[in-house]
Amino acid sequence: MAKLNHVFVCQDCGTSHSKWSGRCDECGSWNRLVEETVRAKSVGKKLQADTFFSQLSTIDETLSRQQTRLVSGIDEFDRVCGGGLVPGSVILVGGDPGIGKSTLLLQLVAALSATANCAYVSGEEALSQLRLRADRLQVNKAAVHMAASTHVGEIINALEQLPNLALIIVDSIQTMAVESLESAAGTVSQVRASAQEFITSAKKRGHVVILVGHVTKEGVLAGPRVLEHMVDTVLYFEGERNYDYRILRSIKNRFGATDEIGVFSMENQGLTEVKNPSALFLANHHQDVSGTAIFAGVEGTRPLLLEIQALVAPSYLASPRRTAVGWDNNRLAMILAVLESRCGISSANRDIYLNVAGGLKINEPAADLAVAAALISALKNRPVPTGSVYFGEIGLAGEVRSVNHTEIRLKEAAKLGFSNAYFAVPRTSKKTNQTFMEDSAIQVNPLRYILEMV
Numbered sequence: 001m002a003k004l005n006h007v008f009v010c011q012d013c014g015t016s017h018s019k020w021s022g023r024c025d026e027c028g029s030w031n032r033l034v035e036e037t038v039r040a041k042s043v044g045k046k047l048q049a050d051t052f053f054s055q056l057s058t059i060d061e062t063l064s065r066q067q068t069r070l071v072s073g074i075d076e077f078d079r080v081c082g083g084g085l086v087p088g089s090v091i092l093v094g095g096d097p098g099i100g101k102s103t104l105l106l107q108l109v110a111a112l113s114a115t116a117n118c119a120y121v122s123g124e125e126a127l128s129q130l131r132l133r134a135d136r137l138q139v140n141k142a143a144v145h146m147a148a149s150t151h152v153g154e155i156i157n158a159l160e161q162l163p164n165l166a167l168i169i170v171d172s173i174q175t176m177a178v179e180s181l182e183s184a185a186g187t188v189s190q191v192r193a194s195a196q197e198f199i200t201s202a203k204k205r206g207h208v209v210i211l212v213g214h215v216t217k218e219g220v221l222a223g224p225r226v227l228e229h230m231v232d233t234v235l236y237f238e239g240e241r242n243y244d245y246r247i248l249r250s251i252k253n254r255f256g257a258t259d260e261i262g263v264f265s266m267e268n269q270g271l272t273e274v275k276n277p278s279a280l281f282l283a284n285h286h287q288d289v290s291g292t293a294i295f296a297g298v299e300g301t302r303p304l305l306l307e308i309q310a311l312v313a314p315s316y317l318a319s320p321r322r323t324a325v326g327w328d329n330n331r332l333a334m335i336l337a338v339l340e341s342r343c344g345i346s347s348a349n350r351d352i353y354l355n356v357a358g359g360l361k362i363n364e365p366a367a368d369l370a371v372a373a374a375l376i377s378a379l380k381n382r383p384v385p386t387g388s389v390y391f392g393e394i395g396l397a398g399e400v401r402s403v404n405h406t407e408i409r410l411k412e413a414a415k416l417g418f419s420n421a422y423f424a425v426p427r428t429s430k431k432t433n434q435t436f437m438e439d440s441a442i443q444v445n446p447l448r449y450i451l452e453m454v
């Protein structure tokens with residue numbers, strides 16, 4: 001018989017403490033310890049080696065049966081998951097309140113229900129509310145099993161009676177509770193225990209589980225980080241309040257590449273796929289204005305062209321303003337320093353503003369060169385050469401470093417009608433400048449030092 005223990009669990013990091021204190025010793029956050037009851041673990045049985053181990057060759061058969069991925073036909077979603085959902089896998093979808101998680105997943109089950117047996121369990125909304133959303137999204141005819149419940153035991157029992165279940169959506173994991181714990185839904189132990197129950201059932205029965213997770217003010221998934229470790233795949237659904245587009249990003253994926261993105265646009269009838277996001281983000285680009293440059297970026301495996309804008313204004317402050325939106329402030333300071341020391345372009349007594357058009361955030365160092373181009377153009381008040389794209393990392397010596405995926409970037413730029421590319425040719429590449437040019441139908445301008453561009 002399992003023994004009940006009372007512990008105090010930090011709601012931020014999930015550490016258990018034997019007595020209450022105002023501050024968590026592990027992560028240092030205040031007033032986050034909550035009393036919870038946990039069952040002591042029973043000791044594992046002694047097993048014979050041959051019942052414990054299986055032969056690799058026999059595992060193979062069940063695996064190959066399981067490896068046929070569930071493909072929804074929503075390409076932007078399938079790609080982010082690595083080409084469809086792997087049976088038996090567990091996916092966590094995180095996102096800010098109201099960003100469209102429930103909308104996305106309802107559209108997903110509706111699309112999959114044509115070929116597979118799917119269920120959607122909501123702990124947040126009543127069936128009538130789900131029905132309203134389904135009506136608005138025009139998926140009310142889909143054969144999806146819908147339920148409103150927060151009891152994990154009840155849900156799993158009911159699921160076991162559904163034959164050939166392929167996918168279940170749990171919206172959201174913070175509303176779920178297992179009966180054996182006394183603590184409230186949403187506490188760390190409840191989130192962890194509920195997730196564990198769903199994971200066990202997924203691994204045992206081979207269906208996919210998608211858990212919706214709330215995101216806290218700080219932008220991390222509510223509950224402990226352990227939730228991210230427990231699941232196979234972690235996706236974030238993000239967007240800016242003032243824009244219609246939404247981005248689904250893979251943070252962790254045991255069955256595919258990470259940093260992959262899917263782009264959607266939020267409309268009255270729900271989310272629609274954006275097949276050509278570069279065109280969307282460049283829609284308002286004006287070539288003949290100084291201070292803008294196009295960055296040929298790559299998110300995961302997909303190219304994405306973005307506009308970088310820089311503005312320079314006389315400064316009346318003792319230490320002039322340097323503000324970057326969608327880009328790292330320290331990196332901006334570094335590039336300004338390189339321009340000053342290596343190219344003699346001074347930005348003293350000027351305020352500098354940098355912006356990634358469309359409200360996107362760039363993490364790639366490859367954007368350095370485009371940022372530098374926008375800054376030079378703004379400081380000299382001259383537009384960059386028409387039809388140019390830029391990509392490359394800038395080093396402190398003023399050198400331009402090559403980045404990965406050169407060909408994908410060039411191809412996308414050519415596809416969108418750009419005629420010039422400034423970048424560093426990879427040293428390891430077998431291709432010469434000539435072959436890059438022949439292959440990519442775009443004028444290639446290889447750079448070794450940033451000074452060559454000035």
Ligand SMILES: Nc1ncnc2c1ncn2[C@@H]1O[C@H](COP(=O)(O)OP(=O)(O)OP(=O)(O)O)[C@@H](O)[C@H]1O
Nearest residue numbers: 095096097098099100101102103104136266267268
């Ligand atoms: N009647 C409507 N017409 C158009 N768009 C709507 C309508 N109702 C909701 N929306 C859009 O859908 C969004 C809410 O989507 P959804 O409920 O899927 O978000 P969520 O991420 O699941 O939110 P929560 O965290 O509250 O569960 C709203 O922010 C709004 O943009």
Ligand SMILES: [Mg+2]
Nearest residue numbers: 101102124171
């Ligand atoms: Mg929701």
Ligand SMILES: [Zn+2]
Nearest residue numbers: 010013024027
């Ligand atoms: Zn803590």
